[in-house]
Amino acid sequence: MNFSEKIIDWYLKNKRELPWRETKDPYAIWLSEIILQQTRVVQGLDYYCRFLEAFPTIFDLAKATEEEVLKLWQGLGYYSRARNMHAAAREIVTTYGGMFPDNYSAIRSLKGVGDYTAAAISSFAFGLPYPVMDGNVIRVIARYFGIVAYCDKAEGKSQIKKALNAVFDIKHPAEFNQAIMEFGALQCIPVNPSCSTCILKENCVAFEKAMVKELPVKSSKTIIKPRYFHYLIIHDGDEIIIKQRGAGDIWQGLYEFPLIETSSETTPDEVMKHPDWKYLKGKHSWNILKIQSGVRHILSHRILHVTFYEIAGKIYRLPFGAKKIKKDNLQDYAVPVLIEKYLKQN
């Protein structure tokens, strides 16, 4: 058996049952692929089901507001995926009359669809011969061929792509793509793969050279920088102030409380002297109900040091983009997990 036959044979015996593998609907497949970008299957599964239930067709998704889509996406992260997906749905409805594009280049030009996702949809929904190259595939190929170049740089990617093309099964693109990704996810895993039981070990260069642990090689380590957030939860009777986050920063489109950000660790006394605090408070008198400091929230490249200030009082002037809503309606707004966790505990 060649590489493709082995890996497809392994796949048929070991694959997980996943809902997006039971459909040929390009809309559902596209939905699953966007959700699964940089996201584990187990984490995306519930979201996939909820999205398909809320928006069974692309017309339903296109009709929804961006805020509805973001609310359903809440907790998944990388929120540009949701915004781009929503924009793409509207584009497909207006430009293609709701018919999902059926060729690689049209699919690739959709918002939020890159090389990986275009190949995935092309092969899974339309049977077109495009190999996918995701994190799983990179790992499997880098090990099997013993590719030592940095896989997160152009040279390494090019080598992997070349090797992948050499083993790609042009006659069974969908099955091959599913198989190699599943193989990477279940067998050829990042840490402590079970090489002794591997069906590819006879021809695996990394196994032969005892380099499995070193491959694939990645260059850049993300530096995690701190940010200091101070949230003002301003209670005005049964109402509360929230504000939507704008472009060019984390959590675009999500809601949060009025935020004062400082460039370093700052005590509550100092925060209360901050120009933004004074601007929000104006001439009103505020009753500080509670201060919860020391909350940490980790993002992929940031660590947030957060303090929450519970305040009873009126806001002097609503900042741009802020609004006053009934506390009971807060649940209708998409908020970052950081905010959601705080609300649940308080």
Added chain:
DNA sequence: AATACGGGGTG
């Protein structure tokens, strides 16, 4: 070519 962009699981 490098960086921004979430959140959670795993050893």
Added chain:
DNA sequence: CACCCAGTATT
């Protein structure tokens, strides 16, 4: 704590 996940867009 470090690494990684069915990556893409922007600079």
